[in-house]
Amino acid sequence: TPKEFLDILSAADDELMPMLAIQGFCGARQAEVLRLSWEDVWRREGFLVLNAHQTKQKKRRLVPLCDAAQAWLKPYRQFSGPIWAYTSSTYNHLLSEVKKLVGVKGKNILRHSYASYRLGQLQDVAKVSYEMGTHTADTLYEHYRELVTPQQGKQWFSILPKAVAGRKIVGA
DSSP states (O other): OHHHHHHHHHHSOTTTHHHHHHHHHHOOOHHHHHTOBHHHHHSBTTEEEEOGGGSTTSOOEEEEOOHHHHHHHGGGTTOOSBSOOSOHHHHHHHHHHHHHHHTOOOSSHHHHHHHHHHHHHHOOHHHHHHHHTOSOHHHHHHHHTTSSOHHHHHHHTTOOOHHHHTSOOTTO
């Protein structure tokens, strides 16, 4: 749920949180995020760049960085180099600890949640399938259709860090 995602992001340390934000707000696979650099996040304004050598399907894709993702990642704007400097085992261990702390279970929960909430928000299987780099829109449609309402999708992609959440955004 959006509340659980906020809890996960808030419980993660400063090194783990960006990984979780990218997975939950961009639908990237864990292995893809482990291959990312900060340059991939900031190279194209408003988009996460996943290069062919970083993706499962070996195809480049641009995924929108929603305002919430940008807010969570803003403190890292001046960073360069790999987003994650440790092993995948370390990542899995720390994620397991955060999930235990928050009280959520499951594998690939952020990618699956992205699929559900993004499809609920957009109501566009082809676009979500492209953003996720999946084989076919049919699989996405079969597994994630009508699990989340458009309003719930909007809530997911509006989760802001506490420091930002209380501020009035001019023009919003």
